[in-house]
Amino acid sequence: MGSLDFARGREVGRSLGRLEAAAKVDGTVEYIHNLRLPGMLHGRIHRSSIPHGRIVRIDTSAALAVAGVHAVVTADDVARLVPDPYYGPAFHDQPILATGKVRHVGEPVAVVLADNPHAAEEAADLVAVEYEPLEAVFDEVAAAAPDAPVLHDELRPAGMFTDLKHLAGRRDTNVALDARLRSGDVEQAFAEAEHVFEHTFRTGKVMHAAFEPMVTVAEPHAAGGLTIHTASQSPSFVRSEISRLLGWPENRVRVRTAFLGGGFGAKLYIKLEAMAAVCALLARRPVRIALSMDEQFYTITKHGATVRIKTGVARDGRMTARQVETFWNGGAYADIGPRVTQKSGFSAAGPYDIEHVALDNYAVYTNEPPAGALRGFGISQLVWAYERQADVIARTLGIDPLEFRRRNALRNGRPHATGTVVVGMEVDAVLDRLAEAMAWDKPFDRGTGTIRRGRGIGIGVKACVSPTTSTAAVHIYGDGSCAVHCSTVDMGQGSDTTMAQIAAEVLGIPTTDVRVVHPDTDVTPYDMATLGSRSTFHMGNAVRRAAEDARAQIERMAPGATSFRDAMLARFAMQAGTVVGFGSYAPSYQKPDPETGLSANITPFWMLGGAGAEVEVDTETGRITVTKLVNVADVGRAINPASVERQLTGAAIMQLGFTLFEEMVFSDGQVLNASLADYKIPGFLDVPRELTGTFVEAPHPEGPFGAKGVGETGIFSPSPAIANALYDATGVMLYDMPLTPERVLRAIREAGGRPLEQA
Amino acid sequence: MKAFELVEPATIDDAIALLDAGDPGVRAVAGGSALVPMMKARLFQPTRLVSLRRIGGALRGIHAGDGGLRIGALATLTELEHSTRVRDAAPVMSRALRTLSNVRIRNVATLGGHLAHGDPHMDLPPILLTLGARVRVAGRGGERWIDINDLFLGYYQTAVAAGELITEVHVSAQPHDARTWYEKFTALSADDWPTVGAAVWYRTAGDRIGEARVAVSAATERPVRIAAAEQILTGAAPSAETFGAAADAAAAAVDPLADIRGSAAYKREMVRVHVRRALEKAR
Numbered sequence A: 001m002g003s004l005d006f007a008r009g010r011e012v013g014r015s016l017g018r019l020e021a022a023a024k025v026d027g028t029v030e031y032i033h034n035l036r037l038p039g040m041l042h043g044r045i046h047r048s049s050i051p052h053g054r055i056v057r058i059d060t061s062a063a064l065a066v067a068g069v070h071a072v073v074t075a076d077d078v079a080r081l082v083p084d085p086y087y088g089p090a091f092h093d094q095p096i097l098a099t100g101k102v103r104h105v106g107e108p109v110a111v112v113l114a115d116n117p118h119a120a121e122e123a124a125d126l127v128a129v130e131y132e133p134l135e136a137v138f139d140e141v142a143a144a145a146p147d148a149p150v151l152h153d154e155l156r157p158a159g160m161f162t163d164l165k166h167l168a169g170r171r172d173t174n175v176a177l178d179a180r181l182r183s184g185d186v187e188q189a190f191a192e193a194e195h196v197f198e199h200t201f202r203t204g205k206v207m208h209a210a211f212e213p214m215v216t217v218a219e220p221h222a223a224g225g226l227t228i229h230t231a232s233q234s235p236s237f238v239r240s241e242i243s244r245l246l247g248w249p250e251n252r253v254r255v256r257t258a259f260l261g262g263g264f265g266a267k268l269y270i271k272l273e274a275m276a277a278v279c280a281l282l283a284r285r286p287v288r289i290a291l292s293m294d295e296q297f298y299t300i301t302k303h304g305a306t307v308r309i310k311t312g313v314a315r316d317g318r319m320t321a322r323q324v325e326t327f328w329n330g331g332a333y334a335d336i337g338p339r340v341t342q343k344s345g346f347s348a349a350g351p352y353d354i355e356h357v358a359l360d361n362y363a364v365y366t367n368e369p370p371a372g373a374l375r376g377f378g379i380s381q382l383v384w385a386y387e388r389q390a391d392v393i394a395r396t397l398g399i400d401p402l403e404f405r406r407r408n409a410l411r412n413g414r415p416h417a418t419g420t421v422v423v424g425m426e427v428d429a430v431l432d433r434l435a436e437a438m439a440w441d442k443p444f445d446r447g448t449g450t451i452r453r454g455r456g457i458g459i460g461v462k463a464c465v466s467p468t469t470s471t472a473a474v475h476i477y478g479d480g481s482c483a484v485h486c487s488t489v490d491m492g493q494g495s496d497t498t499m500a501q502i503a504a505e506v507l508g509i510p511t512t513d514v515r516v517v518h519p520d521t522d523v524t525p526y527d528m529a530t531l532g533s534r535s536t537f538h539m540g541n542a543v544r545r546a547a548e549d550a551r552a553q554i555e556r557m558a559p560g561a562t563s564f565r566d567a568m569l570a571r572f573a574m575q576a577g578t579v580v581g582f583g584s585y586a587p588s589y590q591k592p593d594p595e596t597g598l599s600a601n602i603t604p605f606w607m608l609g610g611a612g613a614e615v616e617v618d619t620e621t622g623r624i625t626v627t628k629l630v631n632v633a634d635v636g637r638a639i640n641p642a643s644v645e646r647q648l649t650g651a652a653i654m655q656l657g658f659t660l661f662e663e664m665v666f667s668d669g670q671v672l673n674a675s676l677a678d679y680k681i682p683g684f685l686d687v688p689r690e691l692t693g694t695f696v697e698a699p700h701p702e703g704p705f706g707a708k709g710v711g712e713t714g715i716f717s718p719s720p721a722i723a724n725a726l727y728d729a730t731g732v733m734l735y736d737m738p739l740t741p742e743r744v745l746r747a748i749r750e751a752g753g754r755p756l757e758q759a
Numbered sequence B: 001m002k003a004f005e006l007v008e009p010a011t012i013d014d015a016i017a018l019l020d021a022g023d024p025g026v027r028a029v030a031g032g033s034a035l036v037p038m039m040k041a042r043l044f045q046p047t048r049l050v051s052l053r054r055i056g057g058a059l060r061g062i063h064a065g066d067g068g069l070r071i072g073a074l075a076t077l078t079e080l081e082h083s084t085r086v087r088d089a090a091p092v093m094s095r096a097l098r099t100l101s102n103v104r105i106r107n108v109a110t111l112g113g114h115l116a117h118g119d120p121h122m123d124l125p126p127i128l129l130t131l132g133a134r135v136r137v138a139g140r141g142g143e144r145w146i147d148i149n150d151l152f153l154g155y156y157q158t159a160v161a162a163g164e165l166i167t168e169v170h171v172s173a174q175p176h177d178a179r180t181w182y183e184k185f186t187a188l189s190a191d192d193w194p195t196v197g198a199a200v201w202y203r204t205a206g207d208r209i210g211e212a213r214v215a216v217s218a219a220t221e222r223p224v225r226i227a228a229a230e231q232i233l234t235g236a237a238p239s240a241e242t243f244g245a246a247a248d249a250a251a252a253a254v255d256p257l258a259d260i261r262g263s264a265a266y267k268r269e270m271v272r273v274h275v276r277r278a279l280e281k282a283r
């Protein structure tokens, strides 16, 4: 390798601090939220007050009369610029502003543009909209029924996902997608099974509650282009979708991001970008639209789901058949819901070796706010069902829950329900680590009096979304310093540091010497999006390849140079010039058969997460205190172990909130608790006394230095682990999340024959 | 938010002069932790806010004397939380303050604002109802004292009239044998507003309870004393049976409002459990 062969292997695998840590603490870090441009107008959205109805008339006169108001934009104005104003990653179903009708409470109907945010806010209240109400439907099962009121006249799949094409033109249905998987013969297997278990589980809608609400600033260029500064997880997608809407080539749209104050899936695809772009082009001035925390409850949520699960078990405790029917409450617009439905849906058999599997998934439109991606992409709703049921089966059969999982584990070399042979998934190692962390074989204090103690575990699996592409460039500048250009968005997960570590490892330099350039579609190359725990694997591979390319170029052009600085001088005859290494990564993939859902290559890697919980249940109030929570992940290899652990403990706290008390409460499509005063997220006093994030390593053959993704893994299993611990403590079975004190107390009292009166 | 006038008078008299009883858009603001969220939610649109923050003197400080605690209306909840005078005179308050909202709110929220707001979900009102307290109020017509039992009139309604200011809160001196406790029950996150707050106070004479006070908040439309529970306790032995009976009486007496934190039946049950627990834990 010549004399450029600096010390290697020093950067990957180290718990380095975040590159931006100091700037985050002293407040100098860049957020789009803080961006102000000269001449900028402030947009404020007037939202629908009803869940479903035709727009009869919009009166903007009172709003326009407010001092400082520049314009009030409605669908008619949008149409002048964008004749077909419907967007979406899966379906072109969501209008930039409500067009003809509204489909959920909170849907944007008009945008007021004003000199200052206060005038905009005041005027937005004064927009008067007359509606002709239509019958609405909120429940996902009811909405899928043939006689339900229909939200969209016709399904309009976006071109991006070819497997949705067959849905084009379908009419009179709220089922946006039905995805199925058939492997073996479940009916026969149920008939032969020793035991058959059948349950229905539900999860409500919850919200991401990122610290920085959504914000976009659109800036028109005199020469006829547009820069969109946006807190987005998917700048590349924003560029192509805005270009498509405007009928412009992509090179006229520039999309840039900064650090995000959290994303968790909320800031994907198009959120405010299309609206801000159209407003800016109409006004010919920069326009900033920034949501309040409260408005986000009407913008994007996690899917509520109804999961019907039926499992056949043989005498020896081995599961032989599983049938799962899942209805996903997608809200009024599909967003990425059909992907959640399909990509998560096929994993509903869990990390288990089950011969006969039949899965049906329905993405259903309802008159609630749209549901999309939220950390885990539908997996936690399914794990909630299959891991709750696993404990019922184990308990009924008198098998230890850990042993039951071991007996049924899906191991490397065996086919998953999709037919893909499993590689690089360490079920046994995860279960062993979980057993160890939970001291599972040790006696356990069961509590006294009104405090009952219990413990539980759960394990869940996700297949990383496929196929997707990442590309990256590594620049070596004239002085030998280095920058990574990639469109991965650092939203707090630490991707800048991870990418810098990977580049530094290849280049043989310290991580702190690597600069990571933030996504800017004029500068950084394409990336599918920062989602689904895909960045470390996909972008990590692209960055690794780009760094290898840069290094190889340097070695070729200046053999014998002992540093990049010397190499540049040697090659360019002065301390100048640029060397650009390029890397891209797109894993191989085989599309599932549309009839059977089978594929020989469904995913580049499997993510496996186990959780264990110890709880104390107050049997007089129903309040659950989680005293210990353990998350174990199978990560291939940890690029930055401390970062991995924080992803796991952070996810544990997030999912703890979803499990115990977070839920959007609806009445006629209105969110009754659309503010953080009433929609409570966990605080520090809710964090379990013992909270552990730990991982097992077994380098993945295709991962960069063996790494797999981990951003979502810690979300999968805490909910069933906690509910199983409740079950262990009290014998009480709950089927619906969250496990609020009232639900728990009612179940305890019911079981004790002293039911609490209704209402 | 519409433009409004913000004034920061330096004296109580100036503040009172700037308050205008006739205009509902004119209000005092202390910590702003209750008022500003209402403004953001557009439940309140001020024309003028009279900020009390520049006023010193009588509105500040925590003083202990024979007559009890004298607390300036602008004392922050953090000051109360860390005050050794409060801890010595009324440890039940110090304990409650630790889980009252969060440190950021406690740093700005004032006792005057806490009481004047009339929100039934506050933690200190039921405690003060059991400890005994009175509130000094100043207005254009001069000063008056309001007994804490007469302060809370209804949902977000107090006896402090428009144009009046709370200047001071006087917490009664506690007999050395008074036993007190406050149970805060949150249904959602640990730092949530209480779903039920139950405060108790009692003294024993020999092997009997001499005098007892029980107050419940959050589940009810205003913080209330529960006479039926107090009657059961008075003259009875401080036993599990007595406490259970008093708790049953409290549960029967309240008329809980259902909301996202629980149904009426659940809240009634939580009143029972927490009144009983407060009595059992009182010390």
Ligand SMILES: Cc1cc2nc3c(=O)[nH]c(=O)nc-3n(C[C@H](O)[C@H](O)[C@H](O)COP(=O)(O)OP(=O)(O)OC[C@H]3O[C@@H](n4cnc5c(N)ncnc54)[C@H](O)[C@@H]3O)c2cc1C
Residues within 6 Å of the ligand: A677, B027, B028, B029, B030, B031, B032, B033, B034, B035, B036, B037, B052, B073, B074, B099, B100, B101, B102, B105, B108, B109, B110, B111, B112, B113, B114, B115, B116, B117, B121, B122, B123, B124, B160, B164, B165, B166, B167, B191, B192, B193, B194
């Ligand atoms: C997120 C959050 C969580 C909370 N959780 C809890 C909780 O768990 N438990 C709890 O008890 N409380 C809780 N609170 C409420 C908090 O205790 C109150 O907001 C606070 O006590 C109000 O005090 P302030 O000084 O900020 O009042 P301000 O907001 O300034 O004023 C409130 C009202 O009182 C009036 N006012 C203020 N000072 C005076 C005065 N001296 N004389 C007359 N009128 C006056 C104002 O005009 C206004 O109408 C929470 C608040 C928030 C925002």
